[in-house]
Amino acid sequence: MAGDTARSGATRSAAFRFALLLAAVFAIGSAALLVIVQQQIGRYAVEATNGGIGAEMTVLKGEYLQLGRSGLTDAMARHAGVRPEAPYRYLLLGADGRRLFGDLPMSAARKGWGMVEVTEPAPGGRGLRKESMTTLGAPLSDGLTLIVASDNYDVQMLRRRLGRFTFLSGLGITLFALLGGYLTGRLFLRRLARVNRAVDRIIEGDRAERLPMIGLAPEFDELTHNLNRMLERNAAAMxxxxxxxxxxxxxxxxxxxxxxxxxxxxxxxxxxxxxxxxxxxxxxxxxxxxxxxxxxxxxxxGGVGRRRFAQVDLSELMDRIHQAYAPVAEDAGQTFHADHAPGVMVEGDSELLAQLFTNLIENAIVHAGAGSIIRSRVAIVDGRAVAAISDNGAGIPAEERENVFRRFYRLDASRHTPGSGLGLALVSAIAGLHGADHAIPDTDIGLTVRIAFRKTPTES
The missing domain is CATH 1.10.287 (Helix Hairpins)
Structure with missing residues (x-):
């Protein structure tokens, strides 16, 4: 039962319908090719036959002019006896209309071009066959009339064989396209069934499940990749x-x-x-x-906010933040220095980036203590935009550096200061949204938080 369903599904698949369309195109193309080829071969055959008859007529006229009637009949007999199936047949009529030579029927006795049907034994002694012949009649001196004819049997056989070959070739191509479409449809359905089973598991609540690659074409794999990215975003949001x-x-x-x-x-x-x-x-x-x-x-x-991404001049943004917080640091008895390389560009949300760096600066102002020095740096390092906020305060123990980016985590020394322990967690979230790495590197004194963006856009 499942096999019957798969087979019927394969014939209803898009791949099979596409193959059916291609088969129809192949069939129409084969028919058009047959008509065109037959017309071309027929035209060529007519021209070749007429040219041969005309050349034979010219030769015989030359024989008649040089040798007279006896020379003409000898030439016709000689040409007719070259081989059993001579290419030309003749009829020579006297001035009174009597047959003087040749075996063409009297119906062929006309001047100019014409057609005549003759009945001859079929090859191998298999009865009689009718053949159409092209004739050319021309008057000679002394009232004689000469008719030269050539049969069209070979041309007709070529046409028939070509027609059969084209028909069988077109039929074979059509059947091959249908078979290929059927097999491709079954393969596509089997792979699509794996995708549907994965979708069912996702619907049932398995958020770790991802769609398998279909693999039939790059566009299908790209679609699957984008759907998996969407699932990952949704899973992150959940x-x-x-x-x-x-x-x-x-x-x-x-x-x-x-x-x-x-x-x-x-x-x-x-x-x-x-x-x-x-x-x-x-x-x-x-x-x-x-x-x-x-x-x-x-x-x-959860990834909300990427729609607002644009080119951001990080140097100019950090200059504005430094101008706003330098007086605040001075009121707290601290010094705030800035070292910003010009023209450093990043892709992101300027408001969120401003929130990230103001959180780091406010954290330094609150925890570094009076008399400390705070520094803001922006530069390009190994092709990446890097920003760092540092101070020469008490710093953070090495074993605690990863924990401070967790929500509500506070060091024992900071529990008496205002705050909820979410400032650095917000820094981590904004950095992650921008695809930036955040870290606290080892320093001899104080604390440094380094934000390294993964990609530096090309400056326009």
Whole structure:
């Protein structure tokens, strides 16, 4: 039953219908080729036959002029006796219309070009056959009339054989195209069935499943590749959403509990002090900021935002950020230096990139301490656009460097400072969206965060 379904499906497949269309084209082409070839061969055969008859007529006229009637009849007898199937047949009529020589029927006795049918024994003694012959009649002196004829049997046989050959060739090509389309359709359906089974598993909830390559043509493989990329993006978005939900459940429990306790104190207090309200509002603002940061990180990790990508002058962007934060660093008792190579271009979202580097600078201002020096660098290194924010503060232990990019992760030394532990997680999400590598390299002192973009667009 499954085999019958596969066979019927193969005949309904697009590959088989395409092969059927090609077979029809082949059949029409073969028929057109047959007609054209037959016409050309027929025209050539007529010209060749008429040319031969005309040449024979010229030769015989020359014999008659030189040798007279006896020389003419000797020449005709000699030409007719060259071989059993002589190429020409003759009829010589006297002035009174009587047959003087030749075996052509009297119906061929006309001047100029004509056609006559004769009945002859078929080859091998298989009865009689009718042949059409082309005739040419010309008057001679003394009232004689000479008719020369040649049969069209060989030309007709060539036409028939060519017709059969063309018909059989066209039929063979058509059948071959149909067979090829049927086999290709079955192969395509088998491979498509693997894709459909993978789709079923994805629908059932297997987010790790990917579509197999069909492999019949590059365009099918490109389509499968793009569909798998789409599935990976969707899986990343779902994972980001799941992670956001988990983070909200685990890491916002404490600030919500504190807010709840503060509200209970306000409820039990006979007189609510403004400081208590301000504290509750501050905690509410912090929770809302945390929610907003989590949702932003989740959307970035899911790939949202790539539609806004364009050419960004990273050097100019970092210059603007340096001008905005140099006074802030100075107020905190710090020095902010910039070393930006001009004309460094990247592909990305300028607002998100600004968010990335302002987070790094604000992190340095908060944690590096008074009297520290903060540096911003932009350069092309090994063909890649590289930006780095560094300070000469306390730095981060080597074993903690990977953890600081996790959500809500905070070092013990930073727990007394304001913040939710999402700043560097947002940096990681924005860098990942832009296909950039982020790392904290080993340094003798302080902290350096290095962002290396994977591709530097060609400058226009």
């Amino acid at each position: 994972e980001a959403l799941r992670q956001v939900s988990t983070d909200i459940a685990h890491d916002l429990r404490t600030p919500l509990s504190r807010l709840h306790q503060r509200l209970e104190q306000m409820q039990d207090s006979p007189a609510v002090e403004p400081a208590m309200i301000d504290d509750a509002l501050a905690q509410t603002s912090g929770i809302l900021a945390t929610f907003q940061a989590l949702l932003r990180i989740g959307s970035l990790e």
